[in-house]
Amino acid sequence: MTLFEKMRCLFTFGQGVALSLPELSADTTPAQLFEQWFNDAKQSGILLPEAMSVSSCNADGQPSSRMVLLKDYDEKGFVFFTNYASRKSHELDENNKVALLFHWNVLQRQVRIEGIVEKVSIQESADYFHSRDRGSQVGAWASKQSQKLKHDDELKERMSHYQEKFSQGQVPHPEFWGGWRIKPHAIEFWQGRSNRLHDRICFEKQNEQWTQHKLHP
Numbered sequence: 401m402t403l404f405e406k407m408r409c410l411f412t413f414g415q416g417v418a419l420s421l422p423e424l425s426a427d428t429t430p431a432q433l434f435e436q437w438f439n440d441a442k443q444s445g446i447l448l449p450e451a452m453s454v455s456s457c458n459a460d461g462q463p464s465s466r467m468v469l470l471k472d473y474d475e476k477g478f479v480f481f482t483n484y485a486s487r488k489s490h491e492l493d494e495n496n497k498v499a500l501l502f503h504w505n506v507l508q509r510q511v512r513i514e515g516i517v518e519k520v521s522i523q524e525s526a527d528y529f530h531s532r533d534r535g536s537q538v539g540a541w542a543s544k545q546s547q548k549l550k551h552d553d554e555l556k557e558r559m560s561h562y563q564e565k566f567s568q569g570q571v572p573h574p575e576f577w578g579g580w581r582i583k584p585h586a587i588e589f590w591q592g593r594s595n596r597l598h599d600r601i602c603f604e605k606q607n608e609q610w611t612q613h614k615l616h617p
């Protein structure tokens with residue numbers, strides 16, 4: 401983090417940030433604003449600015465949340481990768497409504513996203529899988545994500561098994577592992593301000609068009 405960024409951090413806490421929300425034109429898309437804020441977060445020195453919470457709901461309506469890493473985003477949506485047999489994936493299969501949350505604390509910014517999920521293409525998943533380090537690729541085979549361990553050494557044993565199995569050549573992309581794309585229909589940008597008079601800008605998608613409005617904090 402640069403000296404300027406550290407000073408901005410100190411100023412930011414409890415005071416409201418020096419930066420206000422940018423002026424938005426009527427045709428600004430949330431993807432454009434997200435791009436600006438994500439770049440600010442990357443430059444701020446925050447560890448893992450791409451970390452986001454994903455909330456899913458099971459068939460009974462019980463919500464659950466966990467952190468994942470954003471790996472891609474554009475006008476089509478926000479992508480993360482995981483095990484398709486994990487708890488989250490089962491819930492997303494049952495109920496495709498999802499919420500994402502980013503919190504960039506030193507910038508006093510939060511972004512809330514609501515939308516529906518779909519699986520990314522097998523090719524997209526395979527390409528990303530093969531871009532990961534070899535240990536993570538083998539680890540994806542070894543982990544039965546979200547399932548109970550039969551005994552304490554099970555994971556270690558499974559890792560050794562797959563390390564041996566895939567000791568030569570490319571680690572194949574497992575069909576149970578891939579990406580989910582969240583296609584947003586509502587995005588709120590929250591900017592902390594002094595006296596708790598925070599800025600909130602909401603984008604809502606109706607008939608494929610984004611509309612904007614502001615909310616009381």
Ligand SMILES: Cc1cc2nc3c(=O)[nH]c(=O)nc-3n(C[C@H](O)[C@H](O)[C@H](O)COP(=O)(O)O)c2cc1C
Pocket residue numbers: 448451464466467468469470480481482483486487488489545546
């Ligand atoms: C910062 C952070 C990033 C994470 N990124 C991922 C990720 O990209 N994909 C993933 O499957 N799990 C990731 N995890 C682990 C998940 O939070 C979670 O423990 C795991 O996916 C199992 O969740 P589930 O049982 O609800 O499916 C991450 C955890 C943390 C703390």
